[in-house]
Amino acid sequence: MKITIHSVNNSANEELCESYDEFALFDGVVHSSDNAPEGDPHHKLVLKHKAVREIFDFIEWDRGERPDSRDEQGGILLGKRYYDAKKEIHFAVVSKAITADDAVGSSGYLDITQECWRDMHKKKDDYNEATGEDAVIVGWFHTHPNSLSCFMSGTDRNTQDLFFDGDNTYSIVFNPQRHLLKAFRARECYATQAFLITTPTKAEVELDGQD
Numbered sequence: 001m002k003i004t005i006h007s008v009n010n011s012a013n014e015e016l017c018e019s020y021d022e023f024a025l026f027d028g029v030v031h032s033s034d035n036a037p038e039g040d041p042h043h044k045l046v047l048k049h050k051a052v053r054e055i056f057d058f059i060e061w062d063r064g065e066r067p068d069s070r071d072e073q074g075g076i077l078l079g080k081r082y083y084d085a086k087k088e089i090h091f092a093v094v095s096k097a098i099t100a101d102d103a104v105g106s107s108g109y110l111d112i113t114q115e116c117w118r119d120m121h122k123k124k125d126d127y128n129e130a131t132g133e134d135a136v137i138v139g140w141f142h143t144h145p146n147s148l149s150c151f152m153s154g155t156d157r158n159t160q161d162l163f164f165d166g167d168n169t170y171s172i173v174f175n176p177q178r179h180l181l182k183a184f185r186a187r188e189c190y191a192t193q194a195f196l197i198t199t200p201t202k203a204e205v206e207l208d209g210q211d
């Protein structure tokens with residue numbers, strides 16, 4: 001579970017004021033993080049369906065348990081941070097996952113090289129240009145494949161501390177074969193309520209129908 005990150009430009013955005021509207025946000029089937037029950041209800045992470053799909057396709061979540069041993073994989077989470085002053089809920093909504101396609105991984109090691117970071121930042125800029133969204137890096141994800149459980153190892157905590165230390169900056173650890181996922185927040189790696197929308201939204205279905 002050793003992760004080496006050589007550089008990251010993790011610019012934080014201001015939290016925008018918006019009400020935490022579960023009905024609007026949870027447009028589809030929701031898969032919660034395994035450690036959601038321990039999470040602080042004042043901080044929530046929501047992954048839109050497209051971002052979930054990008055992660056699931058990359059880590060082969062839907063292929064289920066396979067006898068082969070997989071390598072560790074990872075990437076970054078793009079989105080926006082919000083604050084609902086009335087409910088006192090800080091939340092981040094992830095609209096895009098950028099996968100570290102060229103990272104060098106083994107079953108217990110992931111090296112996100114400088115080149116790989118450059119590539120991810122370029123993809124982030126391209127995404128923002130195409131969508132006009134102005135999304136920022138709100139966190140990262142990586143896998144603990146095979147028989148590993150999901151937790152923040154010493155090295156993971158070090159990565160979080162060095163590059164993702166914001167109060168509303170997140171980390172998700174997936175085990176793709178065993179369908180485990182846990183989310184963590186801030187430098188301290190607090191257990192976090194994360195909600196992954198695993199089915200397409202109505203608007204996405206209609207768009208696909210037009211192809």
Ligand SMILES: [Zn+2]
Nearest residue numbers: 001144153156
């Ligand atoms: Zn790890």
